[in-house]
Structures are given as structure tokens and as C-alpha cells.
Amino acid sequence: MQAEVLSQQAHRAQRVAEPPRGFTMAILLAAVAASSGITVIYTVLVTLYKAFPGSNSVSWTVTAYWLGSAVFAAVSGRLGDLLGYRRILLAVMSVAAAGAVVAACATDVGILVAGCVMQSIAAGITPLSIGLVRENLPPARVPAAVGLISAAGMVSAGLIYICAGVVVDHYSWQGGFWFKVALCVVAVAAVRVWAPPSPPNPGVRIDYIRGLAFAPALCAILFAVQEIRVWGLGDVRLWALIVGGMIVLGLWARHQLRARHPLINVRLLKMREVVLANACMAFLAAGAMQLGQVFSLLAQQPAGTHAGFGLSATAAGLLMFSINIVALVASPWSGRVAARYKARPAAMIGMLILALAWTSLIVLHRSLLLFVPGAVLCSFGLAFTSTALYNQIVETTPAHQTGEATGMLYVFFSCFFAVGAQAVFSLLRSATAGHSGASFPADSGYVSVFVYIACSSIAGLLIASLLPKRRTH
Incomplete structure (x- = not known):
């Protein structure tokens, strides 16, 4: 057994010394495939209500996706640790593509929801990609690579929103899912060609x-x-x-x-650093991660309600893309800070930016000209913080538990994202304004949301300050 472990370490050292060509591109394409999961469903959601009139189950396409993602992220990460990150990553993306095919060919809502459940396995792509990065790159390059994965996910989500919208407008709602199939196929081909196989963990029975x-x-x-x-x-x-x-x-x-040999090693939660990182992710998911639904609603809400900007869906999509694109700067920068000073100061910087940005929106949201810089700062802080938290997990856990630990982080994200979404919805509905027979959130509702997210960011900042100042692994 010891000889097998030493052989794996020697094999890994050889790969780390010579990163394969095209490896970074393969990882980035996998991140694009991951971000297409829920983004495509959000894009076609309005059209689905028209395609299946009278059905009350269309909303289950989103609910089923989030329920599945909370499970698949942890299981996929653990299987990657045991059976090899590349092998499981290829399987995950293949199942996600098959799910998109099922959804595209669906003739009723039940089949459509089943396809969305299959697509939710894409939640495992991020922990598997981080495990693959840690396995193939020198330690000094890992934080920056994690930043690139985070940036690719946020920026590509904005691009996919626009591209999928064009496909849906000019083809049909099925076109959005076929677009996702194409993205997954390209990512599978890239990983198969450019990512080296991972040695499985021998002698483990689960x-x-x-x-x-x-x-x-x-x-x-x-x-x-x-x-x-x-x-x-x-x-x-x-x-x-x-x-x-x-x-x-x-x-x-x-x-x-x-x-x-547990399937999910809950012993990790006995580690103070892991618990604190997951607690930070919980506050981030319940608060600042709600950026998409809050900003998209505020952008498209009729200006006559005195609480919106009245933008079209296309204009709102372009605005969201412009906001998300700052992740190209924020995520790699966070990775460089973590590589030089550790993840703790990066997490604290990100949470501080979020607290200041969301507090500023209490006043700035009444003018589009002032709102955009504040929203960009919110997106910057979000990308900076999420990258730092993934790097904190990488710093804390052994290499052979990377997929499992980052998958658990995603589970916390999924759970508290759902909780935060309900909190934000309740706050927005606490005060309403009528317009053309429809009811929209009033200005005071948005103020309540901004205060809530600013407070959750401050709580996250306090928890990040408790992270250890020295590397434990």
C-alpha cells in the first residue's frame, strides 16, 4: 500500500513539473459548461411557461436543479478523490449533456424536470476541476488557477445568458438546451485530449x-x-x-x-478552518450571491413604480454581463493575494468590499448612472470572496480530499442560496407598488434587501477574520 502511495506521489510530481499543453484551456471550457447549467434554464424559463400553458410544475425545473446540485456536488467530488478527477469529470459532463438532450426532446413537464435533474450533476464540475488543477499544477500556481475557474464561471454565465437568449428568440426553447449540449461536448473533447488521467485511490471500499x-x-x-x-x-x-x-x-x-472509508468525510467539519470557510460561504450564498435575481428585477421593473429602470430583457442581459465581466480581474487578483499572503486576507478584502458596496446601493440604486458602479463593485467583491473561500479549502485540506472538501463547500452554497432566495423574496414582497395592473417591489423593499445583504457581508467579514493566519496544511 505504501509503495502504491509513493508511486502516485512520484507520478503527480512528474506531471506537476511539466503541466500539459492545453490543460488550462480544458479546465476553462469545463467551467463554461458548469456555468451553462442553471443559466440556460433561467434563460428559457419564461418561454417554458408559454410552451406548457396551464402547468404549475414548470418552476420545478429550477427547484429540481438546485436540489440535485446540492447532492451531486458532494458525491462527484468524493468519487473524483477515489476514482480520479478526470474520469469522473468526463462522466459528469456526459450526464449533463444527456440531461440537456432529454430536456430538449421533452414533450411534457415531467420529462423536462427529469432532464433538469440530470443537468444538475454539472454542479460537480467545479470541485472536480479544482482537484484536477491541484493535481497537475505546481502549488504556487494553484490559487491563480482557482481564480481563473471562478472568473470563467461568472463571465461565461453572462455570455451564455445572451447567446442562449438569441438562440431561443430565433429558434425555440429547445435551442437553449441544444446549445448546452454543444458546450458540454466541446468541454468533454478538450478534457479528454488535454487533461492527463488521474491515478485512482487503491484499496478503498465505500x-x-x-x-x-x-x-x-x-x-x-x-x-x-x-x-x-x-x-x-x-x-x-x-x-x-x-x-x-x-x-x-x-x-x-x-x-x-x-x-x-465514508462516502462523505464529515470529519472534515471537525477542522476549524473548514467550518469557518463553509460558514463564510453560507453568509455569501444567503446574501451577496442573490445579486442576479435582485439586479435583474431592478433593471427590468417599470420606471413608473419609482423603483426600477424599465430596461428591456436584452438590455438587462447586457447590463448583467457588463457587471459580471469584472470577475476577469477580481478572481485572478484574489488568487494572487492568496498565493502571496494566504486566503484569509483575500476573504476579508472581498467581504469588506461587499459590505461597502451593498451599503452604498441603499442610496445609489435610485439612479442608473450611480447604480452601475455600485453593482460592479458588488460583482467584484463576490468574485474576489468566492475565489478566496475555495482557496481556503485548498490550503486547509490534503490533496487527496480536494474534490470532497470543495464539493462540501458547494453543498453549503446550494443550501443557503435557497434560504437566501426565500429571505430576499420575502423582503421584496414586504412593500409593493402597482403598475399597469401588476404588482412590483416598492423602493423600500429594495432598501430592505440591500440592508440585509450588507449585514450578511459584515457577518461574513467577522467570520473570515477568525480564519487562521498561518497555513495548516
Whole structure:
């Protein structure tokens, strides 16, 4: 066993010394495929309501995607650690492409939702890509590479929003999913050609059945959170799902702690650095990560409500792309800061920028000319912070647990993103303004959201300050 481990280390050292040509391009194309997952669904959502009139299940395309992503991110990362990052990455992107084909060929909502569940496996691309980067690049280059992955995801999301919109407008809603198939196929080809195979971890036997018990429990809790606004806080079904899910999660965690080779190594959560990084991600996801839905709504809301700019969908898409493009600067810069000073100061800088930017929007959101710089600063801080948190996990955990640890980080992101979305929706609906027979959030609703996100950023800043000042691994 020791000889096999030494052989793997020698093999990795040889690859790190000579990074393969085209490797960075393959990783970036994988990041583009990952960002296309939910972006394409968001793009075609309005058209789907028209294509399936009278159906109340269309919204499940988004709900099912987020439920699936919370599960697949952790499982894919762990399988990458055990069986090789390249092998699992190719499998994940292939299943995501197959899911897009199913959705494009769907004749009813049920098949469409099933296709979206398959596409949600794309959530595993990011942890697998980070594991592949750490496996093939020198340690000094890893933080910057993580920054590039984060930047590629944010910028390509803006481009995909525009491109998929053009395809949908000039072809059909199915065209959006075929566009995603093309992106996944290109990414699979690039990874197959330019990414070297990863050596599997030998001699590890996993109890997959009991290890996957967290999946239905997590889905039950997230589903309950999604249905809060429909059922209400006093509904028995809501608390039955939440309490039942928590009980199952507790039993599952106890089993995984006792298992010699757990599917999800919850022992990582005993590490103070990992817990703090996930706590930072929780506040980021529940707060600043809500940027997309808040800014898109504010941009397109009729100006007659005295709380919007009245932009068209195309203009709003271009605005969101312009806001997201600053990630090309923010993410690599965050990576360089982490490489030189560690991830802790990078996370603190990002959270501080977010707190200041969202606080400024309390006043600046009333003018488009002033709103845009504030929104750009919000996007800059978001990219800077998310890159720093992934680098914090890379700094803290051993190389053979990279996929698992970053996948767990994504699970925290998915869970608290759902919680934050409900909080933002409730705040926006706390005050409404009518226009042409429709109801929109009032100005005070947006102010409440900006205050809420600024406070969550301050909380994240305080937690980031508790991160260790020295590398633990």
C-alpha cells in the first residue's frame, strides 16, 4: 500500500513539473459548461411557461436543479478523490449533456424536470476541476488557477445568458438546451485530449447505500425551504420535512463518522478552518450571491413604480454581463493575494468590499448612472470572496480530499442560496407598488434587501477574520 502511495506521489510530481499543453484551456471550457447549467434554464424559463400553458410544475425545473446540485456536488467530488478527477469529470459532463438532450426532446413537464435533474450533476464540475488543477499544477500556481475557474464561471454565465437568449428568440426553447449540449461536448473533447488521467485511490471500499442517505434528507429540507412562501410557516408539512430531514442527517452523520472509508468525510467539519470557510460561504450564498435575481428585477421593473429602470430583457442581459465581466480581474487578483499572503486576507478584502458596496446601493440604486458602479463593485467583491473561500479549502485540506472538501463547500452554497432566495423574496414582497395592473417591489423593499445583504457581508467579514493566519496544511 505504501509503495502504491509513493508511486502516485512520484507520478503527480512528474506531471506537476511539466503541466500539459492545453490543460488550462480544458479546465476553462469545463467551467463554461458548469456555468451553462442553471443559466440556460433561467434563460428559457419564461418561454417554458408559454410552451406548457396551464402547468404549475414548470418552476420545478429550477427547484429540481438546485436540489440535485446540492447532492451531486458532494458525491462527484468524493468519487473524483477515489476514482480520479478526470474520469469522473468526463462522466459528469456526459450526464449533463444527456440531461440537456432529454430536456430538449421533452414533450411534457415531467420529462423536462427529469432532464433538469440530470443537468444538475454539472454542479460537480467545479470541485472536480479544482482537484484536477491541484493535481497537475505546481502549488504556487494553484490559487491563480482557482481564480481563473471562478472568473470563467461568472463571465461565461453572462455570455451564455445572451447567446442562449438569441438562440431561443430565433429558434425555440429547445435551442437553449441544444446549445448546452454543444458546450458540454466541446468541454468533454478538450478534457479528454488535454487533461492527463488521474491515478485512482487503491484499496478503498465505500458503503454507497448508507453513504447516500444524506441525499433524500437534504432534498426534503431544501424542498421545504422552497415551499415556505406557498405553505406558510404554520404548515405541518413544512416542519415535518425539516425535522425529519434533520433527524436523518444526524443519523447519517453518525454513521459516516464511524465508517472507516465514508462516502462523505464529515470529519472534515471537525477542522476549524473548514467550518469557518463553509460558514463564510453560507453568509455569501444567503446574501451577496442573490445579486442576479435582485439586479435583474431592478433593471427590468417599470420606471413608473419609482423603483426600477424599465430596461428591456436584452438590455438587462447586457447590463448583467457588463457587471459580471469584472470577475476577469477580481478572481485572478484574489488568487494572487492568496498565493502571496494566504486566503484569509483575500476573504476579508472581498467581504469588506461587499459590505461597502451593498451599503452604498441603499442610496445609489435610485439612479442608473450611480447604480452601475455600485453593482460592479458588488460583482467584484463576490468574485474576489468566492475565489478566496475555495482557496481556503485548498490550503486547509490534503490533496487527496480536494474534490470532497470543495464539493462540501458547494453543498453549503446550494443550501443557503435557497434560504437566501426565500429571505430576499420575502423582503421584496414586504412593500409593493402597482403598475399597469401588476404588482412590483416598492423602493423600500429594495432598501430592505440591500440592508440585509450588507449585514450578511459584515457577518461574513467577522467570520473570515477568525480564519487562521498561518497555513495548516
